[in-house]
Amino acid sequence: MTPLRPLAALPTHEVTNMPPHLGDQDLWGDDAALREGVEREGGGRAADRLAGFGRRAGAAETFEKADLANRHAPELKSFDRYGMRIDQVAFHPAYHDLMGLAIENEVPSFAWRHPGPGAHVSHAALTYLFSQAEGGVMCPMAMTYAAVPPLRRTPEVGDEWVPRLLAGSYDPRDVPAAEKAGATVGMFMTEKQGGSDVRTNTTRAAAAGRSAGQGAEYRLTGHKFFCSAPMSDAFLTLAYAGGGLSCFLVPRWTPGGERNPLFIQRLKDKLGNRSNASCEIELHDTWGVMVGEEGRGIPTIIEMVHYNRFYCCASSAALMRQGLVQALHHTNHRTAFQKRIIHQSLMRNVLADLAVEAEAALVLTLRIARAIDEAAAGDEGAAAFARIATAVGKYWICKRAPGHALEAMECHGGPGYVEDSIMPRLYREAPLNSIWEGSGNVICLDVLRTMFREEGAVPALLAEFDAARGTSAALDAAADALKDELADRNDMEARARGITERMAVALQGALLVRHAPAATADAFCASRLGSRWTGAYGALPAGVDFGAILDRAQPAARAFAA
Ligand SMILES: Cc1cc2nc3c(=O)[nH]c(=O)nc-3n(C[C@H](O)[C@H](O)[C@H](O)COP(=O)(O)OP(=O)(O)OC[C@H]3O[C@@H](n4cnc5c(N)ncnc54)[C@H](O)[C@@H]3O)c2cc1C
Structure with missing residues (x-):
């Protein structure tokens, strides 16, 4: 679809200093952290499919449909015209198109239709790609994906229903599933x-x-x-x-x-x-x-909930990524005080910080996905890691997303607050993953429960820090402090958020120092692991290589590094 172009001149005035429409996005090709992460964590066999889907999900047409589906909210139809109860919900056609696009591209079914190494990593990538365009459709995608394991445990039901969930076809009719x-x-x-x-x-x-x-x-x-x-x-x-x-x-x-x-x-x-x-x-x-x-x-449905919590990690990482892309685009094309905004020193700090957070969210999500894959292959250590890291990631990635959306919105100035832009939609979407599938406190209490009930959980977490030991003094200190904190069993319930947050940040740091470029990893450790960090964006310390971080975040605009 051809992107809309603003008229060059209007009778009253010429529009200048406004960004061009972003148009089609290559959500896979432009995202180096995603491509590297999928390969590293074992999802490489799906690379071609992800590349194609990244262009479909990122097409301006998909984003326009997402906008329509959200603007024209669903309507309840309790009765038909003869007064018979039907209890149906009517959606805008764009919603059905998006449902079809997601299902036909195996967003809910890939991991189960193509089991083996990298299955859940590829699933996470599909989720991350589509969630950048639209969050609402992703809710039934996530639930359909997550329902498969508990259904399979009851073959009397699963044998009939699972093939329907994995059919790869969207059929919106309200008729019997058979x-x-x-x-x-x-x-x-x-x-x-x-x-x-x-x-x-x-x-x-x-x-x-x-x-x-x-x-x-x-x-x-x-x-x-x-x-x-x-x-x-x-x-x-x-x-x-x-x-x-x-x-x-x-x-x-x-x-x-x-x-x-x-x-x-x-x-x-x-x-x-x-x-x-x-x-x-x-x-x-x-x-x-x-x-x-x-x-x-509870144990039966909690298996579904567990996969849904993992979905929340991928989906919130996606919201951050899309907010970042939008902020980079806007600031790269707009000038203030005789300079492109992206070249203003303080804005570079904000944008680089947003990029670091987005990559930290993604690297953790993909690491969890790998653990889910390894657990499916019978690795008990991986299962313990997946169990605790999913809760840690669900809490922290989802908690960081609303502030990230707010800051990405602010990068746009006034236009970011206006419904013509995608930013209000991303901003409204951002708190949801924190609330459903277990609100923050409940998730942190689940982290404690897992620590005590699953013998392998804490050792699996600590093994990640050990694998990174020696690469960053700040990280080693954070890992040691966390170990001491976990040894203190006093009043743990009241401390559960702090413990979970420090687990998350240390885990993200340990993954970044091993897998991300030095500029990103150093910026993360120097800010998040330091005692002065408040959680606000744009306070990266002196010495951070903003150009390298921004250049990696969006290669489509190489000028960032200038
Ligand atoms: C848009 C949306 C869609 C949803 N869709 C579904 C759906 O399809 N199916 C479904 O079943 N549910 C759904 N939910 C419900 C959602 O999962 C619940 O709202 C959520 O689990 C919290 O439950 P609650 O609202 O009863 O809050 P409460 O359980 O009352 O919790 C309120 C607050 O207290 C905190 N809290 C609770 N217990 C403790 C504790 N022991 N210690 C400290 N703090 C605690 C919680 O963290 C939360 O912050 C949806 C919610 C939303 C917003």
Whole structure:
């Protein structure tokens, strides 16, 4: 699609000193950290596919559709014209196009359709590429990806449903899944009285036939307070059965071909993520089939949650990357005080700092992805690392994203605050990953739980610091201080955020000193590992090579290094 060009002159005045439209982006080709990281962590076999998808996801047309899908928010259609309940959500056509683009390019299915080394690394890269264009569509992508492992553990259900989730086709029709070319899955956990504390769930499940337990049919009654992507074909749902809190697959249509009673009460009027519908739902004698063992609902669904938390890392890293690209583009084409803004010394500090943070987020995400791949191959150490590093990454990467979006917006001056630009959308999207799939405190408490319950978790983390030992005095000191901190068991709950933050920063530092260019790694260690760091952007210390960092961040504008 040809990018829009502003008219050279208007009757009243000539427009000068405004950037050209960014146009098509090569999200893979322009991102050296991504290309190197995917290769390093074992995803190289998907490089050609990622290169192609990076151009599709980065096309101006895709970004325009994302804008449309968010501007024209979904609408609830409770009834048809004859008064029959249909509980459907209508979306702008752009939303369906984006769903098709993501599914047909295997965003939710790649890791499971192409298992083996690098499968989850490539999946992370696909997620990172598409999330730069649109976050709302990525919610059902993430849930569909994450639902596969728990479904596979119940073959009575998984054998029927998993092939639908991996079909690679988007079929938006509201008809029984058996009649569709492909399906997606959502998740019903949160209730009004408790989201983090799902043991307070009040939804009940009664056996519908003579049998009970895994694979048996139930009828569910209750409510769910946050249900995203309600046009998904089925939902992993928590409810109390006789044997305790259990997990069920609740489809939109019963196996007998009838509309399952899932009553959408209303759609949430959300801050961001507006293309994606999130709703409140009531279940009245709703058909479901038990997934996992009776009374083991939390461990069953937590496996899905774990993969969703990993998605949050990739998605927040993507938001940072796109905010950075937009900020670099704007400041490279705009002049203030007789100099391009990107050449103003203080702005170079801000931009370089944003670039360092974005690369730190990506390097950690891809390292976790590799651990997930190795864990799938039976490596227990990798599994322990994946378990703790996913929680650490979910907390820290998602926590850093809103401030990053704000700073990238500020680089644009006034136009960054205006809806014509993508920046308000990125800014509204940024806090979400911090809240859903476990809000900050809950994630930090999960880090503590993992430390105590999984013997291999802390040693796996410390091994990363050991691998980097000797490369940076600041990093070695941070790793040693962290070890001492972990040895002190007093009042750990109240200290959980500080502990998690220091784990995250030391981990990112250890990865950057081994894998990133010296300019980026040195800037990270000199700022984040120093005692004077406040977390604000643009305070990199003297001696940082801004030119090298900016040049790496966006080679399309080589002038940065000047
Ligand atoms: C846009 C959106 C879409 C969503 N989609 C879905 C969905 O599809 N399916 C679904 O099931 N849920 C969904 N959720 C719900 C989301 O997962 C929950 O909101 C989240 O888990 C937090 O639960 P809560 O809202 O009940 O907050 P609460 O559990 O009440 O927590 C409130 C605050 O207290 C903190 N807190 C809780 N326990 C502790 C503790 N022990 N110590 C210290 N602090 C604590 C939390 O970190 C949080 O900051 C969605 C949420 C949003 C915003």
